[in-house]
Amino acid sequence: EIVMTQYPGTLSVSPGERATLSCRASQSVSHELAWYQQRPGQAPRLIVYGASTRATGIPDRFSGSGSGTHFTLTISSLQSEDFAIYYCQQYNKWPKTFGQGTKVE
Amino acid sequence: EMQVLESGGGLVQPGGSLRLSCAASGFAFNTFAMSWFRQAPGEGLEWVSSISNGGAVINYADSVKGRFIVSRDNSNRILYLQMDSLRVEDTAVYFCAKDSTAYSSGWSNVWGTGTTVTVSP
Numbered sequence: 353e354i355v356m357t358q359y360p361g362t363l364s365v366s367p368g369e370r371a372t373l374s375c376r377a378s379q380s381v382s383h384e385l386a387w388y389q390q391r392p393g394q395a396p397r398l399i400v401y402g403a404s405t406r407a408t409g410i411p412d413r414f415s416g417s418g419s420g421t422h423f424t425l426t427i428s429s430l431q432s433e434d435f436a437i438y439y440c441q442q443y444n445k446w447p448k449t450f451g452q453g454t455k456v457e
Numbered sequence: 458e459m460q461v462l463e464s465g466g467g468l469v470q471p472g473g474s475l476r477l478s479c480a481a482s483g484f485a486f487n488t489f490a491m492s493w494f495r496q497a498p499g500e501g502l503e504w505v506s507s508i509s510n511g512g513a514v515i516n517y518a519d520s521v522k523g524r525f526i527v528s529r530d531n532s533n534r535i536l537y538l539q540m541d542s543l544r545v546e547d548t549a550v551y552f553c554a555k556d557s558t559a560y561s562s563g564w565s566n567v568w569g570t571g572t573t574v575t576v577s578p
Contacts, residue, residue, distance in 0.1 A: 386564040388502070395552060395568040396494075396502060407566060439502055443564055447518050448492075448504045 354378050354442050358451035365456065371427040373454045375440035380420045384444035387416055387425045390453075391436045399438070400425060430456070459483040459567045461536075461553045466572030473543050477572060479536040479553030487511070487531040490561035493538050495549035496571075505551070506538065507561035514560055521547075543576045550574075 355378040365371050375385070383403040388396040398407040400416035403423055413428040427434055440451045465477040479491070493505040506517045506527040515527055526539040536553055550571040557563035 390502075395570050396554075396565075397568070398564060398566045401557070401564040401566070441502070441564070443562065446516055448507075450502045450504070453501050 353447055354381060354445055354449050356440055356442055356449050356451035358438075358440055358454045360454060361452070362455045362457060365430055367430050367432060369430055371430055371434075371456055373425040373427075373438055373456070375418075375423040375425070375451050377421045377423075377442055381442040381444035383419050384442060385416075385418070385423050386441045386443065388439045388441065389434075389436045390439065391433075396439065427456070459555065461555060461567055461569040463551060463553045463569045463572040466551065466574045468575045468577065469543055470578060471543060471545055471576055473576070474539070474541045475543065475574060477538040477540065477551055477553075477574075479538075479569060481534045481536065481555065484555065484567070486529075486534040488559060490514075490556035490559055491529060491536045492554050492556055492561060492565055493527060493536075494552045494554060494565075495547075495574075496552070497546075497549040500549075503549075507556065508536070509561060510559040516561065540574070543574075545576050548574060548576045 357376045385403045387400040390396045404416045415426050437453045437455045439453045463479050490509045492507040508527045524542045528537045552571045553569045554565035555567035
C-alpha cells in the first residue's frame, strides 16, 4: 500500500498570510493526487485533483503542484473559512490512501 | 445540484450488523462509480469500498474484506453498504462519495454529510 505522509501536522498562520502544505508518497503516484478540505463536523470537500487542477467553485487562492512523490497545496492569502484540516489522497493504486492531515489553524 | 445523503447508522453490539444507504440526486448515478469512506473519532479519512457504475468491479479495504458488502441499485439511485460481524474498531462516521470515473479510478467530487456507526457492548 502507498503511504501518504503530510507535513506539518499543524500549521499556525494568520488571516491574509500564505500557507504551504506538503504531501509525500512512499512511491510515485504520477499526477494522481487530490486534496480535500474538511471543516469541523463537515464532510470533506474536494479542492484539487490531478495534483494541480482546482475543483469546481474553488477560489484561485488555492493552488496545487507536484508530481511523482512530492506535492504541495498552497493557499495564497488565508481567509477565515480556510481554517480546516486538509488531506491529500492518492488514487494511482489500490487501496486509495490518505495522508494523516494537516490542520491549518 | 449533485448530492448524496447517507442513512442507516446507529448503535450496534460487536458481532452485529447494519446496512447503510446512500441516496443520490442531481447526476447520472449509473454513469459513475461510488465509494464508501469512514472516519473514526478524532482520526483521518479511510477508504472502505468502491463499486463501479454497473456494479461489476468492486474493491474493499483489507480491514473490511469478508465482512462488508457494497452494492448499488441504479434504478433507484441508491448505494448500499452491508456491514456484518461489526467490531468496536468499525466505529466511525461513514461517508458516501461519488467518484469522478465509471470504474472508481479517480477522485471523489461529491460527498455526503455522513452517518455515524457506533459499535459498543
